[in-house]
Amino acid sequence: MDFIELTVEAPRELADILVAELGEVGFDTFEDNDAGFCAYTTEAAFDPDGVAEIMARYEGLGELSHSHRVITRQNWNAEWEKNFQPLIIAERVSVRAPFHPKPAGVDYDIVIMPRMSFGTGHHETTALMIENQLDIDHRGLRVLDMGCGTGILAIMAELLGARQVLAVDVEPWTVENAADNAAENQCRTIECRLGGVEVLAGEAPFDLILANINRNVLLEDMHAYATLLPSGKPILFSGFYEEDLDKIKNEATRQGLVYQRHRTLRSWVSALFVKA
Structure with missing residues (x-):
């Protein structure tokens, strides 16, 4: 496709x-x-x-x-390689392609080859999510990355110390790409799974949920995320504009999620909530 x-x-x-x-x-x-x-x-x-x-x-x-x-899928890599530049997020995280040298002076180095997936870190929402992840202690956590794209947030979670990461996406080539990127970054805790919220049935609770998708999907599926999050555990949302934050907050409140704070970049938002 x-x-x-x-x-x-x-x-x-x-x-x-x-x-x-x-x-x-x-x-x-x-x-x-x-x-x-x-x-x-x-x-x-x-x-x-x-x-x-x-x-x-x-x-x-x-x-x-x-x-x-x-x-086309065949042309995606050529288009991406032609325009892609290495990126530094929050002066701590490097995001680069395999053909770029590793930079000095960063805490974390992520190598991404996106195929047909989105999420290289260059989009505002991905960068905002990573900045918010840097503020959360991931050590020993079980993490869910919904709408994983290239797998960049899942990879960041493992680098920050997560013990187990489930990365989920609805597109087959995206799941393949996320798995390849996890392997490229020598990750050992990441499972990549094809599907939507239906593939979470029967899953044990998660200590942290990352959901960088879009406003409509977040509003529709938030109840499913909330049921998998124990009291006191955080969830990060992104993929929507600042003008939609109140809609996200209102639905989150209905699902027992308490707003904590948010970051913005060129009108895009990443917001942190905690299960009541």
Whole structure:
């Protein structure tokens, strides 16, 4: 299965609205840029008429244009390698490709090759999640990484001392990619599993849950996460904009999760909650 990349040029205030609208028609990954943003979905889920309807609804509110292209699995690595640059997060974590040298002066070094997966650390939500992870003592914890993508957060969890990590994603190539990246980083505690919340049935509780997905999935599946989290244990959410934080907070409250704090980066959010 291939991806659709939708490129939208729009002013910031309009871009935020469009991201929310596109999330309702199957797009679940977004990357900001200076001109607007790119949105991603699978080719099978792509609804061109739905996209056209959304764009027509807002075209009178500012300069707005859009186009899309297919990104094949075969071309993904070439595209990524052409544009990828090594990254340092919080001055402590290096994220690089296998063909980049290991930098000096960092506490943790993560090697990522993404295939068709998202989550290289360059997106604001991934970087925010890692910054929040750095504030949590992972030693001896059993960790769940939902929507694991490349597996970067699961790898970070093991590097921080987690005793066991379950990384879950709905896309087969993503799960394969996460497993390969775990092996590349010589991880020993990470299990990569294909599926959604249904594959968590019968699982023992987790000491920490990482869920960097998108607003709609978080709201829909939060009850499942909450049932797997004992009292006093933390959960990190990301994949949504600051304007959606109140919706996340409200649903979290209904599920017995207590808001602690959040970080923002270019309007994206990563928020920490604790089970009451």
